[in-house]
Structures are given as structure tokens and as C-alpha cells.
Amino acid sequence: MTQKPSKETIQTWARLVRVEQELLEKVEGDLKIAGLPPLVWYDVLLELVREPSGRLRYRDLHAKLLLAKHNLSRLLDRLEADRLVAREAVEDDARGAYVDITEAGRQVQKRIWPVYRRAIAQHFASKLSSMDVQQLDKILNKLRG
């Protein structure tokens, strides 16, 4: 049995959805103003940069990102068209594909980060005390899948 949430809880839910949407719009806006690609490009590039080998199998990249398989496939088409990643065959599993970050991809990731960090600072960090951040983190952990 699940109880009906209280008015306050519903209000907070609504606020969460809206505030998060506002925040993401502001951050995406800052990236756009700087002439940079959207956050989701950064997410992919970051996962690849984190790998010492600079590559991940498609399925592993997919597992890390909250993105449907076909969406990732199309996103990689665009990244590849911009030469930020390259797809390579997997030697011992002919079904598989590696996704490799290119040198250009690494440079774009590096250019995005300071702008993204600045946006996080302005729109998020600067509004909260470190106590707030701690509390929020605890709450988010309770909500996690």
C-alpha cells in the first residue's frame, strides 16, 4: 500500500521538477552562449575521458548514461560527424563496437568544463550553504534507484 502524499509533499515535488528544469535551462543557456554543445555531449565525452584507454564499448557507455540505446546511437552519429569520437570494431565480438574519444573530443571536453563549472557555481553552489549541500546530497541518496 502506498499512502496518498500530503499537500506539502506534492508541493515540494512540483517545486523540485520546476527548479530542476530552470537550472538545466540556465546551464544549457550558458553553454550555448559560449558556443558550446549541449550537456549530453559533455556527458559522453566525460565518460570516455575518464577511461585510461579513452574508449568504452557501446554497451558499457550505454550503461553509464541514462539514455535509451537508440538515442545514444544517434547521439554518437552526431559526435562522430564532428570527429569528437570514432567507432571501432571489437576484435573478439563482432556484434560489438568501441567508442573512442579523439584528440578533438578531448579538447572540446576541456573547453566545456570551465563553462559548465562556472554555471554550476552561479546557479547552484552560490545559492546554497555547505550544510544545504550536505542535506541535499543525503536526500538525493534516499531517492536514488
Add this chain to the structure above:
Amino acid sequence: MTQKPSKETIQTWARLVRVEQELLEKVEGDLKIAGLPPLVWYDVLLELVREPSGRLRYRDLHAKLLLAKHNLSRLLDRLEADRLVAREAVEDDARGAYVDITEAGRQVQKRIWPVYRRAIAQHFASKLSSMDVQQLDKILNKLRG
């Protein structure tokens, strides 16, 4: 001057983005399973139902929703095609348009709500204490535009 956010703050930001995305996917999933339209349809219908007149001018509806003007226009096309809203001329301002909710629109709003409420209960409310909700609400208010 904006300071560089701490590692912890960045981590919490990343968690916020991801958790919120997970939550929205779960809620949208529940609506879809129930054969109901997406949340954004609900947002529009709710704003209209809240009006005693059952109508809002396009510009006022736009102001309430976090949606670009052209996106709202296209969304209303779909809602109108499904006969959930109707567009009407504004008598004393020939540039304007009213958006009216139809009886069918009211019924769809009423069918969505219990499913949506249940999703909020399951994926959000049931994971948090009322203290958590209070804290989260305070934090969200600090983040608001």
C-alpha cells in the same frame, strides 16, 4: 566573483541532475503504462482546470508554464487535435487567443491525477521523511529563480 565549487558540491549537482532524470522517467513510465499522455499535457490541463472560467489567454498560459512560445503553440495543436482544449478569439484584442479546456480535457485531467499522485507517492514521498521534505523544500526555495 564566483568561487569554484567544491568536489562535494559538484558531486551533489551531478546527483541532482541524475536523480531527477530517473524520477521523471519513472513517472512518465507509469503514465505511459496506464495509457495516459505525458506530464506536459497534464501541466497544461491543470493550469486550465484551476481557472474558474476554464480558460486562459495564450500569453498567460505561457507565463505559467516553463515552455518556449512556439513549443506551447505546437503542444496546443496536439491537445486541440485530441479535443482536450479549444482555441477561441479574444473579443477586444484581435491578436490574442484564449485556450479553453473542453469537457473531454477535464476528464483526462481527472484520469491522470490519481496515477500521477500514486507515482509521486511511490517514487518520491515513500522514500523521504517529512523532515526530508521540509529540508528539500527550503533548499529548492533557495535555488528558485
Add this chain to the structure above:
DNA sequence: TAAGATTGACGTTTCAATCTTG
């Protein structure tokens, strides 16, 4: 000239189906 709203063209996401290999 600005406010209110829509549109055409184009880019992205989604759905179901597909193709290939294990």
C-alpha cells in the same frame, strides 16, 4: 515599433522493427 501568436524548415527523440553475431 512592439505584443501576441503561429509557421516552415530543420534537428532530435521515440517507437517498433531490423540486422548480425553469440
Add this chain to the structure above:
DNA sequence: CAAGATTGAAACGTCAATCTTA
């Protein structure tokens, strides 16, 4: 048949331009 990944077609979102009236 299942796993890994992609694709065609349709739905949806975005950009810049447009149309009409204030």
C-alpha cells in the same frame, strides 16, 4: 532464441522568420 547495435518513419522540439493588430 538472446545480446549488441542500428535504422526508417513518425512524433516532438527549436530556430529564425512571419503575420496581424496594438
